[in-house]
Amino acid sequence: MASKFLGLLAALPICINAAPNLLPRQDSGNTATVDLSVGARRGAPQNLASGVLYGIPDDPTQIPDHFYSDMGFNYARIGGAQLEQGGWIEGIDAYYARFNNTRDNYFQARKFGAKVIVLPHDIWGTDHANDSTVWPGDNGDWTNYDQYLDQLLGDLKANDMLDGLVYDTWNEPDGGFFWKRSQAQYLDLWSRTYQRIRQDTDLAEVLISGPSYAGTPNTGNDWWTNWAARIVADNTIPDQYTWHDEPGDVAVDMPQWQSIRSQYSLPDKEININEYATFDQQISAGAAWWISRLERYNLRGLRGNWLSGWQLRDFLASLLTKTDTNDYTGTGYAGNGEFNVYKYYHNNMTGERATTTGAGDGVMDVYATVDSDKARVLTGVLNKQGTWFITLNNLSALGLSASGVLNIQTWGFDDAGHFGAVAGPSDRGVYGHQYDGDTVTFPVYQTSQDEKTAWGFEFAVGG
Ligand SMILES: *[C@@H]1O[C@H](CO)[C@@H](O)[C@H](O)[C@H]1NC(C)=O
Numbered sequence: 336m337a338s339k340f341l342g343l344l345a346a347l348p349i350c351i352n353a354a355p356n357l358l359p360r361q362d363s364g365n366t367a368t369v370d371l372s373v374g375a376r377r378g379a380p381q382n383l384a385s386g387v388l389y390g391i392p393d394d395p396t397q398i399p400d401h402f403y404s405d406m407g408f409n410y411a412r413i414g415g416a417q418l419e420q421g422g423w424i425e426g427i428d429a430y431y432a433r434f435n436n437t438r439d440n441y442f443q444a445r446k447f448g449a450k451v452i453v454l455p456h457d458i459w460g461t462d463h464a465n466d467s468t469v470w471p472g473d474n475g476d477w478t479n480y481d482q483y484l485d486q487l488l489g490d491l492k493a494n495d496m497l498d499g500l501v502y503d504t505w506n507e508p509d510g511g512f513f514w515k516r517s518q519a520q521y522l523d524l525w526s527r528t529y530q531r532i533r534q535d536t537d538l539a540e541v542l543i544s545g546p547s548y549a550g551t552p553n554t555g556n557d558w559w560t561n562w563a564a565r566i567v568a569d570n571t572i573p574d575q576y577t578w579h580d581e582p583g584d585v586a587v588d589m590p591q592w593q594s595i596r597s598q599y600s601l602p603d604k605e606i607n608i609n610e611y612a613t614f615d616q617q618i619s620a621g622a623a624w625w626i627s628r629l630e631r632y633n634l635r636g637l638r639g640n641w642l643s644g645w646q647l648r649d650f651l652a653s654l655l656t657k658t659d660t661n662d663y664t665g666t667g668y669a670g671n672g673e674f675n676v677y678k679y680y681h682n683n684m685t686g687e688r689a690t691t692t693g694a695g696d697g698v699m700d701v702y703a704t705v706d707s708d709k710a711r712v713l714t715g716v717l718n719k720q721g722t723w724f725i726t727l728n729n730l731s732a733l734g735l736s737a738s739g740v741l742n743i744q745t746w747g748f749d750d751a752g753h754f755g756a757v758a759g760p761s762d763r764g765v766y767g768h769q770y771d772g773d774t775v776t777f778p779v780y781q782t783s784q785d786e787k788t789a790w791g792f793e794f795a796v797g798g
């Protein structure tokens with residue numbers, strides 16, 4: 336079988352005779368590292384990347400529960416997007432169609448203990464709006480928006496939806512799609528909404544998040560700098576800072592964000608990349624790359640969602656497929672390749688997180704955990720073919736000797752497309768790597784046959 340043959344390739348050591356001529360030079364640009372030392376442990380895994388934008392069907396019982404628990408589902412972001420009924424701007428019935436959908440999704444998410452980000456721009460109906468429809472604060476008149484807030488906040492209370500709730504002030508006001516008015520009008524909306532929620536003691540436990548910009552933090556982006564200045568001036572600093580990476584890279588974002596934060600003396604708060612990954616990055620390898628990066632910076636993340644219509648509100652943001660993907664009420668759900676990556680991340684990567692570095696080229700990254708029986712390294716190469724390397728340092732911290740042979744089991748997280756069912760990872764075999772100096776380096780082959788495959792490397796820890 337092809338997979339057996341490739342399994343051997345994936346496990347090739349760098350020391351065998353034929354290999355050195357085939358392998359590119361190993362350097363920091365193409366090598367990710369894992370520090371296994373005890374002092375470099377980073378706490379128990381919390382599956383920071385296991386959130387989903389939309390993806391829950393209108394009938395919340397439709398996807399069997401185990402799919403949610405298998406993937407470690409812990410964050411939802413919902414608002415009845417792309418329902419036929421256009422929300423608040425189309426009247427109270429259309430508002431309730433979206434509110435009810437949000438309510439049903441909320442209780443489904445809470446069954447798994449997930450936090451729930453509510454999207455007021457969806458319940459407003461921005462996907463049915465345009466330049467000519469009413470927007471909050473038009474002509475300086477906030478009456479309609481205030482009524483909307485009273486209605487929505489009142490309904491959230493009346494329906495007992497405050498536990499675990501995050502109120503995401505307005506989605507992507509900078510992106511051109513979900514806000515058709517000025518930046519100044521948006522900043523007024525921000526402060527008005529924040530103050531309205533914080534004046535209501537019933538809502539004290541509700542977290543406020545934002546700005547959920549489409550544009551990543553940048554000191555040269557005045558949506559960011561004017562927002563930072565405004566929230567300091569008005570004392571309307573959210574509980575959770577949010578933005579989107581579609582595309583994007585948190586390794587690039589974080590220094591920019593820290594610059595903005597220090598320039599405006601903003602307090603440190605939880606960060607949630609509440610939409611991450613483009614559609615072409617939603618492959619097994621991409622999932623592992625994103626998990627590695629979000630975990631490194633301790634960032635929460637929710638998978639972006641690139642499906643449309645009712646499919647947007649199904650499939651857990653392209654983690655599932657079903658027997659008939661055109662059937663709204665379809666059954667026969669199955670996980671795709673990415674689903675297996677999240678399942679392994681959740682169920683198998685137990686113990687404590689290790690400190691890692693990604694390859695210097697930004698293309699390959701690793702997430703690693705150490706438990707009492709095994710250490711595990713999840714690896715993703717982002718949409719590129721070639722050869723990369725992983726170096727594991729401080730092996731003796733796991734009770735292993737400083738030199739010898741390390742037997743590493745390789746799992747291939749195959750990918751068969753967004754709607755391609757994959758039963759589970761493929762066993763690519765065990766290879767014994769010679770090492771000394773308390774460190775081992777081994778290659779990762781991202782071949783054309785395996786261009787979307789993520790990798791799991793496992794080895795037993797010493798006694
Ligand atoms: C090995 O562990 C020590 C102690 O935690 C640490 O100082 C050192 O940086 C580690 N070495 C590598 C190469 O990660």
Ligand SMILES: *[C@@H]1O[C@H](CO)[C@@H](O)[C@H](O)[C@H]1NC(C)=O
Nearest residue numbers: 427428429430431432433435
């Ligand atoms: C919303 O749910 C309420 C309570 O279940 C129900 O009375 C109402 O008819 C629903 N409205 C719509 C538009 O679905």
Ligand SMILES: *[C@@H]1O[C@H](CO)[C@@H](O)[C@H](O)[C@H]1NC(C)=O
Nearest residue numbers: 421424463464465466467468
């Ligand atoms: C704007 O949206 C309204 C309400 O959906 C619709 O009636 C109108 O035709 C739209 N205008 C434009 C220019 O698309």
Ligand SMILES: *[C@@H]1O[C@H](CO)[C@@H](O)[C@H](O)[C@H]1NC(C)=O
Nearest residue numbers: 678679682683746760791793
């Ligand atoms: C992950 O853990 C489950 C449950 O313990 C186990 O059945 C499965 O074989 C493990 N998968 C891998 C790839 O190790």
